[in-house]
Amino acid sequence: MKRSERRLAAYLDRLVAGRRPHPFQATPEELAAMTAAVELAAARTGADYPDPGFVERLGRRLRSELEGDAGAPAPAPAVSRRTLLWTAGGSAAAAVLGAVADHTLVTALSAREAETVVPNAGSWRPVAAVQDLPEGQALPVDTGSMRVLLVNDGGRIHALSGVCTHLGCTLQPSPQGGALDCPCHRTSFSLSGKVLHYQLARSPGDLPEVQSRVRDGQVEVFVV
Amino acid sequence: MDPEPRPSRPFSVVEGASYPDWESVYRDNVLGIYQLVFRRVGNRADAEDLAAEVLIQTLRTLRFPAPVHDVRSYLVKTARTVLADHWRRHYGRPPETLDSELAERTAALDYLPSASAAARALRILELLPERFRQVLELRFLRGYSAREVAAELRVSPGHVRVLQFRALRKAAELGAEVVE
Numbered sequence: 001m002k003r004s005e006r007r008l009a010a011y012l013d014r015l016v017a018g019r020r021p022h023p024f025q026a027t028p029e030e031l032a033a034m035t036a037a038v039e040l041a042a043a044r045t046g047a048d049y050p051d052p053g054f055v056e057r058l059g060r061r062l063r064s065e066l067e068g069d070a071g072a073p074a075p076a077p078a079v080s081r082r083t084l085l086w087t088a089g090g091s092a093a094a095a096v097l098g099a100v101a102d103h104t105l106v107t108a109l110s111a112r113e114a115e116t117v118v119p120n121a122g123s124w125r126p127v128a129a130v131q132d133l134p135e136g137q138a139l140p141v142d143t144g145s146m147r148v149l150l151v152n153d154g155g156r157i158h159a160l161s162g163v164c165t166h167l168g169c170t171l172q173p174s175p176q177g178g179a180l181d182c183p184c185h186r187t188s189f190s191l192s193g194k195v196l197h198y199q200l201a202r203s204p205g206d207l208p209e210v211q212s213r214v215r216d217g218q219v220e221v222f223v224v
Numbered sequence: 225m226d227p228e229p230r231p232s233r234p235f236s237v238v239e240g241a242s243y244p245d246w247e248s249v250y251r252d253n254v255l256g257i258y259q260l261v262f263r264r265v266g267n268r269a270d271a272e273d274l275a276a277e278v279l280i281q282t283l284r285t286l287r288f289p290a291p292v293h294d295v296r297s298y299l300v301k302t303a304r305t306v307l308a309d310h311w312r313r314h315y316g317r318p319p320e321t322l323d324s325e326l327a328e329r330t331a332a333l334d335y336l337p338s339a340s341a342a343a344r345a346l347r348i349l350e351l352l353p354e355r356f357r358q359v360l361e362l363r364f365l366r367g368y369s370a371r372e373v374a375a376e377l378r379v380s381p382g383h384v385r386v387l388q389f390r391a392l393r394k395a396a397e398l399g400a401e402v403v404e
Contacts, residue, residue, distance in 0.1 A: 062283060
C-alpha cells in the first residue's frame with residue numbers, strides 16, 4: 001500500500017475509534033476524503049451532543065475567567081440535563097445499528113426525544129402573560145416552526161406540543177376547558193399531556209412537553 | 225369542538241433582543257457551537273478543545289447587553305477562524321469546503337440541527353454506488369474496523385482501505401451538491 005493510503009487509513013482508524021487523529025501534511029484529495037469521513041462520523045445518532053461533564057466544566061472555567069470566581073456553580077445549558085445524559089450514554093450506538101439499517105435515522109431521533117422537545121437552535125421567548133392563562137385553560141401559540149399549547153393545569157403552568165401524536169392534526173383547547181382535542185379522530189389529551197380517550201385501535205402517545213418557565217409574570221417557552 | 229378555533233397567538237422574535245450577560249450567551253449557544261465544531265472535526269477530544277476556544281475567545285470580548293444577532297454572527301466567525309487554524313496546524317491547510325459552508329451559517333445565524341445533519345449524510349450515502357455505500361455505512365455509521373468490513377464484504381483489508389478512500393472522495397464530490 002502506498003504511504004499516502006497508509007496515513008489516511010491511520011487517520012480514519014482513529015476517527016472511527018473516537019480518538020484524536022495524528023497530524024500529517026494532507027493533499028487536497030486527502031482533505032476532501034477526511035471531511036467526508038468527519039461528516040459521516042458526526043451523523044451517528046447522538047455523536048454530536050456534548051458530554052454534560054464538558055458543558056459543566058467549561059461553564060465553571062468561564063465563570064472563573066470572566067468573573068474571577070471559581071467556586072460558583074456553572075450555568076445550566078439550555079438543553080435539559082436528561083437529554084445530554086441520554087445522548088452521552090451507551091444506548092446511542094445501539095440505536096444507530098437499527099436506525100441506519102432501515103434508513104430511518106431521523107425518525108428514530110425524533111421518536112426517542114419525544115418526551116421533551118428541545119430544539120437545537122431554540123431560545124427562550126416570552127409568549128403570554130400569566131394572567132391570560134386562568135386555571136384549567138389552554139392557549140395555543142404558533143412559532144411558525146412549532147405549535148405549542150400553554151396550559152394552566154390546576155395552577156401549574158407548563159407547555160405541551162400542540163400536535164396530535166396520532167397523525168399530526170392541530171390540537172385545540174376543548175370548549176369546556178380542561179382538555180385538548182384532536183379535530184381529526186376524536187382523540188383527547190388532559191392538560192398534563194396524557195391521553196384521555198381515543199377511538200383508534202391503539203392509544204397514541206402522550207404529548208411531548210415543551211420547556212417553559214415563568215419570569216416577571218410572563219410565560220416563556222424554549223422554541224424555534 | 226369549538227366551531228371556530230380560537231386564533232393562535234401571534235408570535236414574533238423580539239426585535240433587537242439582547243443577551244444580558246455571558247451566562248445567557250453560554251446557555252443559548254454552547255450546544256450549537258459544540259455541534260458546529262464537532263461536525264468539522266469528528267472526534268470528541270478536538271471538538272471539546274475547539275468549542276471551548278471559540279466560546280472563551282468570544283465571551284472575553286463581548287460587552288453586555290449584547291444583541292443576539294451580533295453575538296451569533298461573531299461566534300460563527302470565531303469558529304471559522306479557530307477551525308481553519310486547527311486544520312492548517314494539523315493537516316497543512318483547511319479543507320476547501322470549510323469556509324463557504326461556515327459563511328452560510330453566519331448568514332443564517334442558526335446552527336444546523338442534528339436531524340438535518342444526519343439526513344444530509346444519509347442522502348449522500350444513498351447517492352453512492354452500492355459498494356461504496358456499504359463500505360462507508362459499515363465503517364463510519366456503524367463504526368466497524370477495516371478488518372471487520374473486510375470480513376463482512378469478503379474482501380482483503382487492503383482492498384477495504386482502497387475502497388474507502390475512493391468512496392470518501394466520491395462522497396465529498398456529492399456532498400458539494402447535496403444541500404441541507
